[in-house]
Amino acid sequence: MRITIKSDSINEEEIKKSRFICYLKRIENEEEAREFISAVKKEHWKANHNCSAYTLGEQQEIQRTSDDGEPSGTAGVPMLEILKKKQIINTCAVITRYFGGVKLGTGGLIRAYSGVLNHAIEVTGLVQRVEQQGLTLTLDYSLFDSLQHFLLAEHIEMANSKFLTEVKLDLFIDNDKLDGFISRINEKFSGKIKIKKTAKQLVEVALS
Numbered sequence: 410m411r412i413t414i415k416s417d418s419i420n421e422e423e424i425k426k427s428r429f430i431c432y433l434k435r436i437e438n439e440e441e442a443r444e445f446i447s448a449v450k451k452e453h454w455k456a457n458h459n460c461s462a463y464t465l466g467e468q469q470e471i472q473r474t475s476d477d478g479e480p481s482g483t484a485g486v487p488m489l490e491i492l493k494k495k496q497i498i499n500t501c502a503v504i505t506r507y508f509g510g511v512k513l514g515t516g517g518l519i520r521a522y523s524g525v526l527n528h529a530i531e532v533t534g535l536v537q538r539v540e541q542q543g544l545t546l547t548l549d550y551s552l553f554d555s556l557q558h559f560l561l562a563e564h565i566e567m568a569n570s571k572f573l574t575e576v577k578l579d580l581f582i583d584n585d586k587l588d589g590f591i592s593r594i595n596e597k598f599s600g601k602i603k604i605k606k607t608a609k610q611l612v613e614v615a616l617s
Contacts, residue, residue, distance in 0.1 A: 411467065411538035412496050412616065420529040424521050426509025431529035434501050436463060439471065442501045446475070449503045457508040460484035460522060463501035464492050479506075483518035491526045497535065502526050536613040541581040543568075543607035548576050552598060559597055563590065581610060 414433050421430045432449050436442045442463045450459045458477045462485050465471035472493070474485030488502050504525055513521055548556060553576050560567065560580070569579040582590050591604060 410496050411498060412535055413498055413538065414500050414530065415534035415536050415613075415615065418529065418533040420525075420532055422525050422528065423509075424525070425511040425513060425517075427511065427513070427521075428505075428507040428509065429521060429525045430505040430507075431525050432503040432505070433529055433533055434503075436465065436499055436501045439465065439473070442473070445501050446503055449505060453505045453507075455507075456505045458484065458506040459503055460488065460506070461501065461503045462486075462488035462492060462526075464489070464498055466498060469493060469496075469498055479518060479522075480515060483515055484522045487519045487523040488526050491523050491530070495530065495535070497530070502529075535616040537616055538611050538613055540584045541610050541612055542584055542587050543579065543581050543609060545605045545607055546576075546578045546580070546594075547603040547605070548578075548598075548601065550576055552576075552601060556598070556602065559594065563593075565590075579607070581612070584609075 413435060417434045419430065419432055421428065423429070430453070434445050436445065442465070446459070446461045453459055458479050460475060460477045460479055462474045463472075469492075472489055474489045476482070476484045484504070488504065492500060492502065504522055546556070556578070565580055565582065567578050567580050571577040594602060594604070
């Protein structure tokens, strides 16, 4: 599952008089993560803490955390656990805290940092990155109407179409559905439609 945040975002909450500002950003490497964390720290240099967590890689191979002065294990690790639980990759979270005078205690801090991040992710939204294989279909005009009905039943939209001596259609199929689609279309049209693989693409599908 290639799940990441829908977009970069900023969300703020107040918990027992402390301000918690959660920054979420898509990242592609550790350098981007470090630069982002530094930028937030620079902007909020007066804050008591700028805690962070991020994951990178298809299987969250890279995982980093920082409590930035909060008691060990009360901020960065709970934030990372939220990212891991939701299977979010290539995302950096920074939570800035301005202390409001009321101590939260170890349990309270863990709940605060994990809760603020969880809420920020819910507000921002998640998407799944799906790899698709491009296909060009070449067919006789007499098959065009039947193919349109077939694609409609398969919930597949045409990306492009050309009407020359034959009809040429471009479309994209999710990788995990490709073999089944080709098998069904060959069976339906008795192999009369030529299928050529073209370029691949990544699309983002919103997760509810």
